[in-house]
Amino acid sequence: xxxxxxxxxxxxxxxxxxxxxxxxxxxxxxxxxxxxxxxxxxxxxxxxxxxxxxxxxxxxxxxxxxxxxxxxxxxxxxxxxxxxxxxxxxxxxxxxxxxxxxxxxxxxxxxxxxxxxxxxxxxxxxxxxxxxxxxxxxxxxxxxxxxxxxxxxxxxxxxxxxxxxxxxxxxxxxxxxxxxxxxxxxxxxxxxxxxxxxxxxxxxxxxxxxxxx
Numbered sequence: 304x305x306x307x308x309x310x311x312x313x314x315x316x317x318x319x320x321x322x323x324x325x326x327x328x329x330x331x332x333x334x335x336x337x338x339x340x341x342x343x344x345x346x347x348x349x350x351x352x353x354x355x356x357x358x359x360x361x362x363x364x365x366x367x368x369x370x371x372x373x374x375x376x377x378x379x380x381x382x383x384x385x386x387x388x389x390x391x392x393x394x395x396x397x398x399x400x401x402x403x404x405x406x407x408x409x410x411x412x413x414x415x416x417x418x419x420x421x422x423x424x425x426x427x428x429x430x431x432x433x434x435x436x437x438x439x440x441x442x443x444x445x446x447x448x449x450x451x452x453x454x455x456x457x458x459x460x461x462x463x464x465x466x467x468x469x470x471x472x473x474x475x476x477x478x479x480x481x482x483x484x485x486x487x488x489x490x491x492x493x494x495x496x497x498x499x500x501x502x503x504x505x506x507x508x509x510x511x512x513x514x515x516x
Contacts, residue, residue, distance in 0.1 A: 329399070330342065330347045330381045395461065410437045
């Protein structure tokens with residue numbers, strides 16, 4: 304297996320940078336909505352040690368990069384006290400969606416820089432960084448909007464779902480990321496298709512925004 308060390312290094316650095324901003328924005332939006340839990344827990348910081356989960360932030364993205372699969376990952380969830388949030392469950396949904404939206408914005412920034420500089424159409428270091436940053440953040444966003452606890456998409460589902468579904472999701476959440484690891488292990492092929500199609504759709508939207516149909 305050929306290993307592109309430049310690509311692996313880019314994945315490592317950009318994934319850490321991206322998950323930090325993802326989790327930081329969860330805490331910032333929660334703070335704006337009245338909950339200081341993240342602030343009091345020291346999570347409103349750019350210090351990577353406060354946010355990084357060794358498995359989901361480093362091992363999973365780097366492993367996926369090594370095998371040539373679509374790259375995704377996550378970080379330690381920011382603590383939120385929903386009782387303090389303005390808007391109740393909808394406030395919590397807004398806090399949750401702030402993370403994936405941040406990743407989409409980061410992907411768009413990498414796309415804009417790469418497109419207008421022409422770097423994403425070349426094989427140089429700049430193209431590698433822009434393309435990796437774009438695809439990695441798309442992957443983070445697509446992974447986190449899956450509506451399975453404790454991922455961000457589940458928080459939006461909580462605001463919409465009937466009580467029976469909410470109760471089931473609360474039980475499921477007790478097992479935390481064990482469920483997510485099982486999901487990756489069992490449905491790896493289906494997830495790869497989901498990520499490839501999702502990234503294609505997002506990239507099409509980016510080109511549409513800049514006027515390329």
